[in-house]
Amino acid sequence: MSVRIPLIAANWKLHKTLAEAHDFLDKFRENLKLQDVDVVIAPSFLGLHSMAIALKGSPIHLAAQNVYFEEKGAFTGEVSPGMLHDVGCHYAIVGHSERRAIFGEDDTMINQKVRAVFKNSLIPILCIGESLEQRENGETEAVLERQLRTNLEGVVPNQAAKLVVAYEPIWAIGTGKTASSEDAQAGCKFARNVVDEMFNSDVSQSLRVQYGGSVKPDNARELLSQPDIDGALVGGASLDPIDFEAIVRGALG
Numbered sequence: 001m002s003v004r005i006p007l008i009a010a011n012w013k014l015h016k017t018l019a020e021a022h023d024f025l026d027k028f029r030e031n032l033k034l035q036d037v038d039v040v041i042a043p044s045f046l047g048l049h050s051m052a053i054a055l056k057g058s059p060i061h062l063a064a065q066n067v068y069f070e071e072k073g074a075f076t077g078e079v080s081p082g083m084l085h086d087v088g089c090h091y092a093i094v095g096h097s098e099r100r101a102i103f104g105e106d107d108t109m110i111n112q113k114v115r116a117v118f119k120n121s122l123i124p125i126l127c128i129g130e131s132l133e134q135r136e137n138g139e140t141e142a143v144l145e146r147q148l149r150t151n152l153e154g155v156v157p158n159q160a161a162k163l164v165v166a167y168e169p170i171w172a173i174g175t176g177k178t179a180s181s182e183d184a185q186a187g188c189k190f191a192r193n194v195v196d197e198m199f200n201s202d203v204s205q206s207l208r209v210q211y212g213g214s215v216k217p218d219n220a221r222e223l224l225s226q227p228d229i230d231g232a233l234v235g236g237a238s239l240d241p242i243d244f245e246a247i248v249r250g251a252l253g
């Protein structure tokens, strides 16, 4: 069985000026020695270039919060995976529930994005998760399976092995309502099982499955100690360098 290094990712959403982003980095990096944990920060597109320069030689990697699937052309306002790679990004968040709900991204578009991201040597952090209504109707597993099967269509096993899946129940995002560690573990394990059926056990044992949804310093350790939770995608609590550092430490056991 492969040993999966936990991956803690900060999704800053629509927050932080350049000065605030660099101030965060200075404070966050002050004490932290990163070993046995991967840390990823997703600033706005505008922060990527200067943060990549500031992080040169550091084990902290950058993610884009979004990406388009075309390489170039008449797509006003969009950013391509090749551009993200060029600027020093390693990851791209794809299919965040805010992109799905507010910007109307459907599973087909998310699949196009996942494939374009892999094609450009980036790693997708693919977000999946059920709404409260779907959970209450007992549809959680069907929703997760449908998202994984459509979002990963055309992906080949050696790509899938590098994938990061973020299981983010929509009702837990930004609400302060964290899933119980049992529910978070069950969602992450289910996602891994679907990947196992779609590909093979080498892939399902290599890919990392994060939990996301109101992860905070005081619940991180318990969530991250679950056997199928290989990290966290953190929104609100990632804006504060002290809170984010505490969450990263939670992954160290």
Ligand code: PEP
Binding pocket: 011, 168, 172, 173, 174, 175, 176, 212, 213, 214, 215, 233, 234, 235, 236, 237
């Ligand atoms: C997110 O946006 O992916 C997220 C999990 O946000 P929060 O941590 O604020 O719930």
